[in-house]
Amino acid sequence: MNLPLLERPKLGWRGALPPGRVPLTGATASLLPLDPRRDAPALYDAAHTAPTDPELWAYLPYGPFADAEDYGRWLWGQAARLDPVFYTIVPRGQPAAGLASYLRLDPANGVIEIGHLLFTPRLQRTIAATEALALLLAYAFDDLGHRRVEWKCDAANARSRRSAERLGFTFEGVFRQAAVVRDRNRDTAWYAIVDGDWPAVKAGFDAWLHPSNHDPAGRQRRSLATCRKDP
DSSP, rough: OOOOOOGSSSOOOOOOOOOOOOOEEOOSSEEEEOOHHHHHHHHHHOOOOOOOOOOTTTTSSOOOOOOOOHHHHHHHHHHOOOOEEEEEEEETSSOOOEEEEEEEEETTTTEEEEEEEETTTTTTSSHHHHHHHHHHIIIIIIIIISEEEEEEETOOOOHHHHHHHHHHHHEEEEEEEEEETTEEEEEEEEEEEETTTTHHHHHHHHHHHHHHGTTTTOSSSSSSHHHHOOO
């Protein structure tokens, strides 16, 4: 139970830093600040041509797009915004295969959200996909100094909810009738990792991503949840 306000110790809190448009680089994936001139053709191809994923756009408030030009215009609009801050996910040695962003930036309180995730079939269920999210979390906590990273999704989006839990986010509840998306009601499920959780979550990522945890075909030897419990 929280102490009454006046009994809580002061934090000496000075705020976090906002995310910069800087590359985040790992062993299997990089996140590059969105550049539609560079990224639009590969992203359109990965998200709109075979193999396709029927759920890819289902829970996003936009897309799929009519053609490459339409998608390019949308990407240019996002690249110009200050919130969200978009990054292109580029698996090592491959073309761009996904998007991710920081949004609802609140550096004064040290709160930031990861969202607008577009993991195309080329990226799904790969080591690069997990490492991309690990890089976003590490940048938010270790470099920018945030106290809390949030993950929110449609409460009916079972795949996103499984991903949040796999990555180490804690479920905090459902906000009923939180939004209207594509003229349908959306109840929003809230998840978060706070700075006190982060050391164990980070150790789990480090253990899972270690080359010894994957066979030559890229299959995991231990799950991320197991690595987090026993890194």
